[in-house]
Amino acid sequence: MARVRLDNVTKVFPGGIRVLEGVDLTVDEGEFLVLVGPSGCGKSTVLRVIAGLEEATSGTVSFDGEVVDDLPPKERDIAMVFQNYALYPHLSVRDNLAFGMRLRHVPAPVREQRVLDVAQLLDIAELLDRKPKALSGGQRQRVAAGRAIVRNPRVLLMDEPLSNLDAQLRVTMRAELRRLHAEHRTTTVYVTHDQVEAMTLGDRVAVLEGGRVQQVGTPHDLYHRPVNAFVAGFIGSPSMNLAVVPVRAGAAPTMEVGGQLWPVPDTRVASVAALAGGPLLLGLRPDAFTWPAPDDAPALDVTVTAVEFLGNATLVLFEPPGEAWHPADDSDPSAGHWTARLDGDVPLQVGGRVTFGVDVDSAYLFEPDRGLALPCVEALAAVPA
Numbered sequence: 001m002a003r004v005r006l007d008n009v010t011k012v013f014p015g016g017i018r019v020l021e022g023v024d025l026t027v028d029e030g031e032f033l034v035l036v037g038p039s040g041c042g043k044s045t046v047l048r049v050i051a052g053l054e055e056a057t058s059g060t061v062s063f064d065g066e067v068v069d070d071l072p073p074k075e076r077d078i079a080m081v082f083q084n085y086a087l088y089p090h091l092s093v094r095d096n097l098a099f100g101m102r103l104r105h106v107p108a109p110v111r112e113q114r115v116l117d118v119a120q121l122l123d124i125a126e127l128l129d130r131k132p133k134a135l136s137g138g139q140r141q142r143v144a145a146g147r148a149i150v151r152n153p154r155v156l157l158m159d160e161p162l163s164n165l166d167a168q169l170r171v172t173m174r175a176e177l178r179r180l181h182a183e184h185r186t187t188t189v190y191v192t193h194d195q196v197e198a199m200t201l202g203d204r205v206a207v208l209e210g211g212r213v214q215q216v217g218t219p220h221d222l223y224h225r226p227v228n229a230f231v232a233g234f235i236g237s238p239s240m241n242l243a244v245v246p247v248r249a250g251a252a253p254t255m256e257v258g259g260q261l262w263p264v265p266d267t268r269v270a271s272v273a274a275l276a277g278g279p280l281l282l283g284l285r286p287d288a289f290t291w292p293a294p295d296d297a298p299a300l301d302v303t304v305t306a307v308e309f310l311g312n313a314t315l316v317l318f319e320p321p322g323e324a325w326h327p328a329d330d331s332d333p334s335a336g337h338w339t340a341r342l343d344g345d346v347p348l349q350v351g352g353r354v355t356f357g358v359d360v361d362s363a364y365l366f367e368p369d370r371g372l373a374l375p376c377v378e379a380l381a382a383v384p385a
């Protein structure tokens with residue numbers, strides 16, 4: 001097991017295609033770090049640079065403080081699992097599992113014991129004599145993960161290993177991967193575009209966008225303290241509602257949202273003052289809304305554009321009270337809409353007007369140019385003068 005560190009890694013492909021920009025990342029020994037971001041943001045390239053399959057244009061990769069830039073992949077002692085589980089079709093599951101160890105001249109008794117251990121752990125002991133074509137997709141992926149782990153590599157790299165599986169199997173496999181990691185504590189970097197997978201699997205999660213690391217933190221940090229509007233909009237489902245709204249400055253500043261004036265939360269008054277009367281980027285999670293609206297709370301009048309009944313909750317989509325800001329995914333069908341998540345079954349009609357109560361204290365505030373989070377007074381107080 002190793003501690004992995006990327007220092008200021010940049011990757012420019014031939015033709016000047018800049019894919020990674022100054023990536024700094026540390027994966028602690030035994031940690032399960034998830035790298036998440038939209039398609040094309042450079043996730044696989046980061047993994048391939050760690051593996052040595054791709055050379056960084058500048059910057060360094062080190063394992064346990066030792067620079068490995070000049071080591072070829074096979075000398076880095078890493079194992080990799082891909083989306084399309086590349087098992088050897090002519091070998092049995094047992095031989096697939098043992099293959100890497102055989103290459104490394106692990107003695108036969110040790111090899112056999114490790115194969116049996118991991119087969120038991122992954123519940124594939126009855127499948128050891130089968131060929132890959134006689135396995136289901138989930139079983140194959142288990143064998144692929146098992147084959148990587150059984151070798152006991154210094155670093156385990158996984159690139160969207162569950163994307164080919166159906167939703168139910170993905171949930172099961174997530175639990176298995178967590179169990180496997182708890183047992184072996186192999187330093188792991190796991191790539192996915194799926195923020196739910198990232199949040200449920202990662203000890204820490206690194207959010208990548210446009211070849212830059214936006215934020216690294218625990219799932220809790222990313223959800224509650226996103227450093228910018230990209231992370232805020234990317235983490236959480238349904239996505240955070242974002243829109244640019246005008247501010248009325250003063251001792252008790254307010255924001256103007258859908259024709260109503262909402263108080264700026266106390267903790268953000270100082271940082272809103274720093275905007276010097278300019279607009280701010282407002283973020284509200286879908287669960288910041290209540291209906292019917294209580295009498296004394298800030299409210300929002302909207303026109304309903306869609307209603308989605310989920311059983312335990314209802315999603316109500318409506319026109320945003322300002323220009324919607326949607327950084328995460330333009331193909332998202334809810335782009336251009338805001339979403340309220342209400343408990344249970346809610347008798348609202350498409351096209352109808354509705355008044356929501358809004359928990360303004362839960363609002364996230366960003367400056368509108370780069371989308372950087374506005375500091376809270378607690379956070380300001382924590383910074384030494």
Ligand SMILES: Nc1ncnc2c1ncn2[C@@H]1O[C@H](COP(=O)(O)OP(=O)(O)O)[C@@H](O)[C@H]1O
Binds near residue numbers: 014039041043045
């Ligand atoms: N060998 C290559 N040559 C040129 N461009 C590449 C190469 N490999 C990847 N890219 C480009 O780099 C960007 C990031 O790719 P990748 O790391 O695979 O993203 P992700 O895994 O996040 O989807 C993409 O725009 C992709 O087209």
Ligand SMILES: [Mg+2]
Binds near residue numbers: 043044045159
């Ligand atoms: Mg990829």
